[in-house]
Amino acid sequence: MFSKCLKSLNDRERHEYILRSFVLNKKHVECRKHKRDIDIIREHHRFLWSDNEKEVNASANESWEVRLARRYYDKLFKEYCIAELSRYKENKIALRWRTEAEVVAGIGQFQCGSRKCSTRDGLRTWEVNFVYQEQGDRKNALVKLRLCSEHSVQLNYRSKKREIKRLKNGECSKCPAVQPNLGKSKSSKNEISATCFEGKGLNDTNDISYLETSSYDAEYGKTQNENVTNLTDNVWNDKLNVESETMSRETEFERYLEDLLL
Known part of the structure; x- marks a missing residue:
């Protein structure tokens, strides 16, 4: 059975010889594949x-x-x-x-x-x-x-x-979906009737364009601007009442200490 006399070999040599001759040299034996x-x-x-x-x-x-x-x-x-x-x-x-x-x-x-x-x-x-x-x-x-x-x-x-796509500047006016919002009440005058954006490349800054149309008249715009300017002037002209603020902080701090000492 064995081409070599196994009696002259020790246990380890005999084991390695059998593995090399009858186990490791067979084609149907596949090595274990480690997955990455x-x-x-x-x-x-x-x-x-x-x-x-x-x-x-x-x-x-x-x-x-x-x-x-x-x-x-x-x-x-x-x-x-x-x-x-x-x-x-x-x-x-x-x-x-x-x-x-x-x-x-x-x-x-x-x-x-x-x-x-x-x-x-x-x-x-x-x-x-x-x-x-x-x-x-x-x-x-x-x-x-x-x-x-x-x-x-x-x-x-x-x-x-x-x-x-995104339409370039000047092409949004040709869009049929964009129509001016005329003849509506003042509550809807501040609303944007349509926004059109579609375009070619994202690298060009001129490719993206927004078309905003509103229907409020010049008089309404003037009154709104005047109201805004009056509000801003009042805000900057009013003086801050620092004393009332500091007094309130002092009273709150005193009450806090009283609660701790009780």
Whole structure:
């Protein structure tokens, strides 16, 4: 049975010889695979954790792997996504949330949200209904992407996505929803009838514009300004009665000492 005489070997040498010859050299024997933290996070990661799931999992006896994946999810920033568009022709797009380092560097908001793209000019904001498969269930989530012109074409290769725009200065007057609020009572004269803001890039300060229209007349505005000026003058002209304030503090302090001595 043994090619080597085991009688001349001691117990330890005999044990090592049997292990090398009949156990460790077999192909079906697999070494134990140690999982890293990133492997556990990838295994239990979810694109979205709802508040109800967090409460249920926190109350239940969940494993430490799930708690680790949930803690990693809480550290992510969920305003804009990072996209992988290498398989856009197959209508397969991968999305993930941004990390803290990416938020500080402006990646995904002031820089193109596609991986390995450093373009900062001509960015466009897209709203995507992201459909994905997770734990055997089909789910969807509405996310936002900031992409350059080249990767915007790749994103809309199969279907046109909804673009979020902001109108530049002077374009809000063309908006049909903005109408002046004329002929109303004075109670509604201070209200803003419409606010229009939509636009292209977040880098340009002139892209964001607000249109405010109000219907109060010049006489009403004058009376309001006069009332405000009179109030401010009265406030600054009145003298502060310091004596009454100091007396009240002294009396309160005396009463406090009397209560302590009783």
